[in-house]
Amino acid sequence: MSAQSEKKEIEFPELPLVTEDFLSKAQAAAGCQMAEYAPGEREALLAGIKKLLKEQDAVLVAHYYTSDDLQQLAEESGGYVADSLEMARFGHDHPASTLIVAGVRFMGETAKILNPEKRVLMPDTEATCSLDLECPVDLFTAFCDGHPEYTSVVYANTSAAVKARADWVVTSGIALPIIKHLAERGEKVLWAPDRHLGSYVQRETGVDMLIWPGSCVIHEQFKADGIRNLKEKYPQAQVLVHPESPKEVVELADVVGSTTGLIKASLNPDVHAFIVATEPGIFYKMKQASPAKLFLEAPSGGLGGTCESCLRCPWMAMNGLRNLAEVLKTGANEITIEEDIRARALVPIQRMLDFARRHQIIVKEKGNA
Ligand code: CIZ
Numbered sequence: 001m002s003a004q005s006e007k008k009e010i011e012f013p014e015l016p017l018v019t020e021d022f023l024s025k026a027q028a029a030a031g032c033q034m035a036e037y038a039p040g041e042r043e044a045l046l047a048g049i050k051k052l053l054k055e056q057d058a059v060l061v062a063h064y065y066t067s068d069d070l071q072q073l074a075e076e077s078g079g080y081v082a083d084s085l086e087m088a089r090f091g092h093d094h095p096a097s098t099l100i101v102a103g104v105r106f107m108g109e110t111a112k113i114l115n116p117e118k119r120v121l122m123p124d125t126e127a128t129c130s131l132d133l134e135c136p137v138d139l140f141t142a143f144c145d146g147h148p149e150y151t152s153v154v155y156a157n158t159s160a161a162v163k164a165r166a167d168w169v170v171t172s173g174i175a176l177p178i179i180k181h182l183a184e185r186g187e188k189v190l191w192a193p194d195r196h197l198g199s200y201v202q203r204e205t206g207v208d209m210l211i212w213p214g215s216c217v218i219h220e221q222f223k224a225d226g227i228r229n230l231k232e233k234y235p236q237a238q239v240l241v242h243p244e245s246p247k248e249v250v251e252l253a254d255v256v257g258s259t260t261g262l263i264k265a266s267l268n269p270d271v272h273a274f275i276v277a278t279e280p281g282i283f284y285k286m287k288q289a290s291p292a293k294l295f296l297e298a299p300s301g302g303l304g305g306t307c308e309s310c311l312r313c314p315w316m317a318m319n320g321l322r323n324l325a326e327v328l329k330t331g332a333n334e335i336t337i338e339e340d341i342r343a344r345a346l347v348p349i350q351r352m353l354d355f356a357r358r359h360q361i362i363v364k365e366k367g368n369a
Pocket residue numbers: 063082083084085156157171172173242257258259260
């Protein structure tokens with residue numbers, strides 16, 4: 001694979017494959033489709049979890065891509081629903097001594113990096129992310145070492161160990177202003193691991209970038225033709241696209257944005273229908289804010305390891321009411337990070353947070369979206 005902006009050929013490492021077999025196992029473990037409950041079981045679980053959260057001095061922070069049940073439970077129990085950065089920030093500001101992170105592994109790790117004094121538990125620590133899997137620390141370190149003239153910028157969807165080796169961490173909500181800032185300082189950027197988000201940022205900023213070839217198994221599946229066909233049926237609909245999607249899908253977007261950015265876009269009072277290219281867990285917040293609007297899933301090719309008609313992230317779907325109740329009872333699935341790695345990973349995360357504060361970038365406004 002060759003870098004997009006270098007004259008000489010750049011050899012990228014062979015990435016570990018996220019095989020269909022691996023994905024199918026994740027789907028089977030998750031049940032993929034929403035959980036089924038015996039009569040009364042769901043209500044009993046919800047009541048039990050609320051009681052346990054109080055008893056354990058714990059607060060539930062859930063990602064926008066988790067199930068409606070978990071997002072509703074987080075809100076009803078005094079917790080929070082947000083993107084990864086705001087989940088960690090909320091956990092930091094909240095007085096609870098235990099954070100229950102419903103999301104994928106890197107989100108639990110980010111919460112722990114920012115809140116070392118707190119206990120961080122996750123319903124399932126096997127819940128991972130294809131971007132994280134495709135960027136192992138040994139390959140990343142070797143690649144950075146081979147290109148010392150580049151500033152390394154990693155997406156939040158990476159392990160604590162990868163963050164510990166990076167100069168900057170960014171989320172999709174803040175990637176553009178940070179890369180523009182680096183460009184103004186004349187820096188060249190080694191970007192990992194999402195190639196679609198990386199090339200979107202490169203197109204928008206013109207920065208000299210080496211782009212790691214990883215991708216999200218969900219966003220990779222959105223298809224431009226399907227979106228065009230749907231747009232013919234719903235010509236008034238705005239197309240909202242997450243920048244982890246392929247270029248030809250991003251090119252069809254009325255709005256390109258992070259989860260928080262897309263939720264904000266869906267509040268536009270002049271638009272009543274949306275075609276949305278991101279994980280469908282996001283519809284919970286969109287429909288909650290705008291119940292009368294029409295929200296359509298952007299079509300996928302039905303390829304890869306996920307089901308034909310379902311673009312739920314199989315790892316996000318590993319978070320459920322049963323395993324949440326279980327970790328609250330047992331204290332299992334605690335996130336721990338070696339102090340040396342945690343302290344080093346904090347540096348590029350803190351750099352991002354300081355940048356956001358200096359430039360008054362509000363990644364999520366409380367009470368909005
Ligand atoms: O950082 C996050 O929460 C992710 C994975 C995406 C986004 O756009 O917010």
